[in-house]
Amino acid sequence: MPSPSGYLLLVLHAHLPFVRHPEHDNFLEERWLFEAMTETYLPLLSRLNRLREENVPVKLAMSFSPTLLAMLGDPLLQARYLRYLDQTIELVSQETQRTRWTPTFHRLAWFYYHRLTEAKRLYLGTYRGDLIAAFRHLINAGTIEPLATCATHGFLPLLSQQPSAVRAQIRVGIQALQQAFDRKPAGFWLPECGFSAGQDALLADEGIRYTILDAHGVLFGSPRPRYGVYAPVACPNSGLVVFGRDLAASRSVWSPTEGYPGDPDYREFYRDLGFDLDHHYLKPFLGGDGVRTYTGIKYYRVTGPTTDKAPYDPDRALEKAAAHAGQFLLDRAGQVQALKSVTDRPPAILFPFDAELFGHWWFEGPDWLEILFRKAPSVVPDLAWTTPSEYLSLAAAPQVVDPAPSSWGLQGYNEVWLNGANDWIYRDLHAMTERMSALAAQEMKDPLKARAVAQMGRELLLAQSSDWPFILKNGTHTTYAYRRLQEHTERFYRLAESVERGVIDEKDLVDIENRDNLFPFLKPRDFVQAAHPASGRQRDRAVA
Amino acid sequence: MPFAAAKPRKASRASSKQSTDTVPDTITLMVKDPWWLYAYWSIRPERERSVRSQLLPQEIEGLRIVLRVFDVTEAGARTFDIGVSSLATKWYVPVNTPGRRFRVELGLLTKSGRFLTLAKSNEVTTPRFGPSESDKDKWAVSDADYWRLFGVTAGFGAAADPQELKKLFERQLSSGGLSSPGVFSPGFSPGGAAVASKDFGLWVNTELILYGGTDPKAKVTVQGQAVALRPDGTFAMRFILPDGTQMLPVQAVSSDGTQTRGVALRVVRESSVGQSDSQGTVRPTKDASPKQTV
Numbered sequence: 078m079p080s081p082s083g084y085l086l087l088v089l090h091a092h093l094p095f096v097r098h099p100e101h102d103n104f105l106e107e108r109w110l111f112e113a114m115t116e117t118y119l120p121l122l123s124r125l126n127r128l129r130e131e132n133v134p135v136k137l138a139m140s141f142s143p144t145l146l147a148m149l150g151d152p153l154l155q156a157r158y159l160r161y162l163d164q165t166i167e168l169v170s171q172e173t174q175r176t177r178w179t180p181t182f183h184r185l186a187w188f189y190y191h192r193l194t195e196a197k198r199l200y201l202g203t204y205r206g207d208l209i210a211a212f213r214h215l216i217n218a219g220t221i222e223p224l225a226t227c228a229t230h231g232f233l234p235l236l237s238q239q240p241s242a243v244r245a246q247i248r249v250g251i252q253a254l255q256q257a258f259d260r261k262p263a264g265f266w267l268p269e270c271g272f273s274a275g276q277d278a279l280l281a282d283e284g285i286r287y288t289i290l291d292a293h294g295v296l297f298g299s300p301r302p303r304y305g306v307y308a309p310v311a312c313p314n315s316g317l318v319v320f321g322r323d324l325a326a327s328r329s330v331w332s333p334t335e336g337y338p339g340d341p342d343y344r345e346f347y348r349d350l351g352f353d354l355d356h357h358y359l360k361p362f363l364g365g366d367g368v369r370t371y372t373g374i375k376y377y378r379v380t381g382p383t384t385d386k387a388p389y390d391p392d393r394a395l396e397k398a399a400a401h402a403g404q405f406l407l408d409r410a411g412q413v414q415a416l417k418s419v420t421d422r423p424p425a426i427l428f429p430f431d432a433e434l435f436g437h438w439w440f441e442g443p444d445w446l447e448i449l450f451r452k453a454p455s456v457v458p459d460l461a462w463t464t465p466s467e468y469l470s471l472a473a474a475p476q477v478v479d480p481a482p483s484s485w486g487l488q489g490y491n492e493v494w495l496n497g498a499n500d501w502i503y504r505d506l507h508a509m510t511e512r513m514s515a516l517a518a519q520e521m522k523d524p525l526k527a528r529a530v531a532q533m534g535r536e537l538l539l540a541q542s543s544d545w546p547f548i549l550k551n552g553t554h555t556t557y558a559y560r561r562l563q564e565h566t567e568r569f570y571r572l573a574e575s576v577e578r579g580v581i582d583e584k585d586l587v588d589i590e591n592r593d594n595l596f597p598f599l600k601p602r603d604f605v606q607a608a609h610p611a612s613g614r615q616r617d618r619a620v621a
Numbered sequence: 622m623p624f625a626a627a628k629p630r631k632a633s634r635a636s637s638k639q640s641t642d643t644v645p646d647t648i649t650l651m652v653k654d655p656w657w658l659y660a661y662w663s664i665r666p667e668r669e670r671s672v673r674s675q676l677l678p679q680e681i682e683g684l685r686i687v688l689r690v691f692d693v694t695e696a697g698a699r700t701f702d703i704g705v706s707s708l709a710t711k712w713y714v715p716v717n718t719p720g721r722r723f724r725v726e727l728g729l730l731t732k733s734g735r736f737l738t739l740a741k742s743n744e745v746t747t748p749r750f751g752p753s754e755s756d757k758d759k760w761a762v763s764d765a766d767y768w769r770l771f772g773v774t775a776g777f778g779a780a781a782d783p784q785e786l787k788k789l790f791e792r793q794l795s796s797g798g799l800s801s802p803g804v805f806s807p808g809f810s811p812g813g814a815a816v817a818s819k820d821f822g823l824w825v826n827t828e829l830i831l832y833g834g835t836d837p838k839a840k841v842t843v844q845g846q847a848v849a850l851r852p853d854g855t856f857a858m859r860f861i862l863p864d865g866t867q868m869l870p871v872q873a874v875s876s877d878g879t880q881t882r883g884v885a886l887r888v889v890r891e892s893s894v895g896q897s898d899s900q901g902t903v904r905p906t907k908d909a910s911p912k913q914t915v
Contacts, residue, residue, distance in 0.1 A: 176861055177860055178867055182861065235651060274746065292774055297750060299754070300753050303760040305770030305774060306774050307770065321774075324775055328776060353914075353915055415773050416773055481748050488654060490652070490654035490655065491653050491654060492654055500661070504649075504663075507649060
C-alpha cells in the first residue's frame with residue numbers, strides 16, 4: 078500500500094466535574110454523569126467495539142479526566158446509575174402505553190425503550206458495571222491512545238502564577254490515568270486547550286511527550302510554523318511536541334451556526350419530556366426535589382429556528398448522519414489536495430472534540446462517528462487514521478517553534494474563566510495554593526497529619542476545577558457552582574487550621590475523606606514548591 | 622428541598638477574609654487576553670495608614686489611587702497610570718499591546734505627581750497576536766504560503782487571496798472561537814434551537830385516564846391488550862388523547878375462565894383553534910389547525 082497522502086487524527090476529550098453527593102439520596106447534578114454514561118460513553122464503547130470486531134480501521138486518541146475516572150469507578154455512583162437507568166426505563170415503559178393512540182410518538186417511545194434496555198444490557202452484561210475496564214480493553218487493543226489531563230480540569234493559564242499549582246494538576250492527572258489504565262501517557266490534554274508559557278517545561282518534566290493547542294497557539298508561534306497546523310512543532314527548551322487543532326474540521330461539527338448538530342433532521346436537545354408533561358406524572362422520575370429537569374426522552378427534531386418543533390424521525394436522522402460523515406471525509410480530502418501546493422509533507426489533520434458532544438448534545442454524534450470510520454476506506458482511501466504518538470513515530474523531526482499562549486475558549490484566550498462573573502475566585506485559589514505549598518513542605522511523620530494535608534490537596538484541586546468559573550460565566554446552575562467553591566474552600570481552611578494548630582479531629586477528617594473520596598493515591602509532596610533546577614528555571618517564565 | 626440555597630456572596634466574603642489574613646499587601650497581575658490584564662489586591666489598613674502618613678498636608682487634596690503600569694519588555698519602555706476607585710480591590714487593565722511584558726504597582730498619586738507605592742505585582746506577558754517572523758533556514762515560509770496554510774484551516778481553501786485571509790482570521794477570532802460547553806451546561810444550543818417566541822401563546826393538550834377494578838386474580842384487557850392489576854384488583858391507564866374517536870373495549874375474565882364482563886367506551890375529542898366565548902363557541906382563525914403534540 079502506498080504511503081498515505083494525509084493523516085486524520087481524531088481526539089475526544091471526556092470530562093465531567095466531580096459530582097458525588099453521598100449526603101443526599103437523589104441529587105440532581107449527579108445526573109450529569111448518568112446522562113453522559115447512557116448517551117455518550119456506552120454508545121461510544123459499543124460502536125468502537127463493533128467496528129473492531131468487523132475489522133474496520135479505527136483509531137483515535139482520547140483523554141479521560143481524573144474526576145470522570147473517579148466517578149466511573151465509584152461503587153456508590155455505579156449503584157445510583159443503575160437505579161437511574163431503571164427509573165428511566167420505567168418512564169419509557171409507561172410512555173409506550175400513554176402514546177398508544179398517537180403512532181408517531183408511540184414509535185418513539187419504543188425507540189427509547191429499546192435504547193435504554195440496550196444500555197442496561199451493555200452496562201451490566203457486556204461491561205459488568207466497569208466502564209474503565211471497557212475503555213482499558215480498547216486501549217490495550219490499540220484502538221484508543223489514552224491522554225492524561227489535569228486532575229480536576231484546572232484551567233492552567235490562570236493558575237500559572239504558582240507553578241506548584243500547575244504541577245500538582247499535571248502530576249495527579251497523570252497518576253490518575255496510570256491508576257486507571259496501567260500505562261504512562263505520552264500525551265496530555267490541556268483543559269480548554271489553555272496554554273501559557275512555561276507549561277511545556279512542567280509537562281516535559283513529568284515525562285509528557287505531546288499536547289494539543291488551538292490553531293492560533295501554533296499559527297502565532299515564533300518563528301512561523303512552516304506547515305501551519307498541519308504538522309506538529311516542538312517547544313524550544315522543553316522539546317514538548319505541540320499539535321494544532323484544525324479549525325475547518327472542528328467547525329463542521331462544533332459550530333452552533335454551521336455545524337452538523339444544528340441540522341433540522343437531528344434530535345432537538347431542549348425539547349424534553351421533563352418540561353412537556355404533567356408534573357404529577359413526571360414526579361417519580363425527577364430528582365429528589367421534584368424540580369422539572371431533562372429526562373433524556375425527547376420526541377422532537379431541531380426542525381428550524383422555531384419553537385414549533387416537528388416530531389423526530391430516527392431513520393431520517395441516521396440517513397443525515399451518514400451524509401454528513403461522507404461530507405466530512407470529502408472536505409478533509411479537499412484540504413489535503415489544497416495543501417499540495419504549500420507543503421511537501423503529508424498533512425496531519427487533527428480535530429479534537431469534547432466526547433460528551435457525541436450522544437448527549439448531538440444525539441446522532443455516535444452514529445456519525447461510526448459511519449465516519451466505516452466510510453473512510455472507500456471515500457478517502459489515501460487518508461489514514463492515526464494517533465499523535467503513532468504519527469510522531471513515523472514523522473520527520475518537527476520544527477522548533479515557541480507556541481503562543483491561547484485557549485479554545487470564546488475569543489481564544491482566558492476571558493471565559495476570567496471575567497466579572499468569576500474573577501473573584503482566583504484570590505482564594507491563589508491564597509489556598511500558597512498555604513498548601515507551605516504545609517505540604519512540612520514534616521509528615523504523623524500519619525493523621527499526612528492524611529489531613531493530602532485531603533487539603535483534594536479540596537484545593539476540586540476548588541480549582543475550570544467548571545465552576547465556566548458555570549458562573551454561563552449563568553445556569555450558578556447556585557451549585559457557588560456552593561461547591563464554598564464547600565471546598567471551607568473544608569480546605571478547616572483542615573489547614575487544624576493541621577496548623579496540631580489538633581486534627583479524625584472524625585471530621587474521615588467525614589471529608591468520605592465525601593471527596595477521589596485520588597486515594599495523592600501525596601502532600603505533589604504540592605510542594607519546586608526546588609529542583611528545571612522548575613526553578615520555569616518559575617520566572619511561568620508567570621505569563 | 623435537599624439543600625438550603627447557597628449564599629454565594631457570603632461564601633466569597635468569608636473566604637476573602639481568610640485570604641487577607643494570610644496574604645498581606647499584595648497585588649497579583651493576571652492575563653486576560655493579548656490586550657487586557659487583570660489585577661487584584663489586598664492592602665491592610667495599617668499599610669495604607671503608614672503610606673498616607675508620608676504625605677505632606679498640601680498633598681491630601683486631589684490625591685488619587687492609581688495602578689501604575691510598567692512595560693518591562695525592554696529598558697525605557699512606557700509607563701502609564703490608570704485611576705482606580707478607592708473602594709476597588711480588583712481592576713481590568715487595558716494595555717492594548719500583545720506580546721509585551723508588564724508589571725503594575727498600586728499606589729497613591731499626588732496632584733504634583735508624587736507616587737507612593739502600596740504594593741508591587743508580579744510580571745506577566747500578554748500573548749502574541751498575529752504571525753511571527755519567518756525562519757531563514759529550511760523552515761522558511763513565505764507570507765503567501767503562510768496565509769494559504771491559514772486559509773485551509775479556516776475553511777477558505779488555499780486559493781483565496783492571502784491579504785483577504787489575514788483579515789478574515791482577525792474577524793474570526795474577534796467573533797468568538799469555537800469553544801465547547803461541557804455536558805452539564807445547557808447554555809449550548811446546537812441549532813440555535815432555543816428560540817424564544819415573541820408571540821403570546823397557548824398550548825392545550827388532553828390525556829385520558831382510564832381506571833377500574835375487578836377480582837385481583839382476573840385477567841383484564843383494554844383495547845385487546847393485557848393490563849397489569851394492582852394487588853387489590855384495581856388498574857389505571859393513561860393515554861394521550863388526540864383529536865378523533867377512540868373506542869375502548871375493556872374486558873375482564875375470571876381466573877377460572879368461566880365468567881366474562883365487558884364495558885365499551887367511546888371517547889371523542891374535537892378541538893378547534895380560535896377565539897372562544899364563555900359558552901365554548903369558537904370562532905376559528907385562519908391559520909388554525911390543532912397540532913399533534915405529546
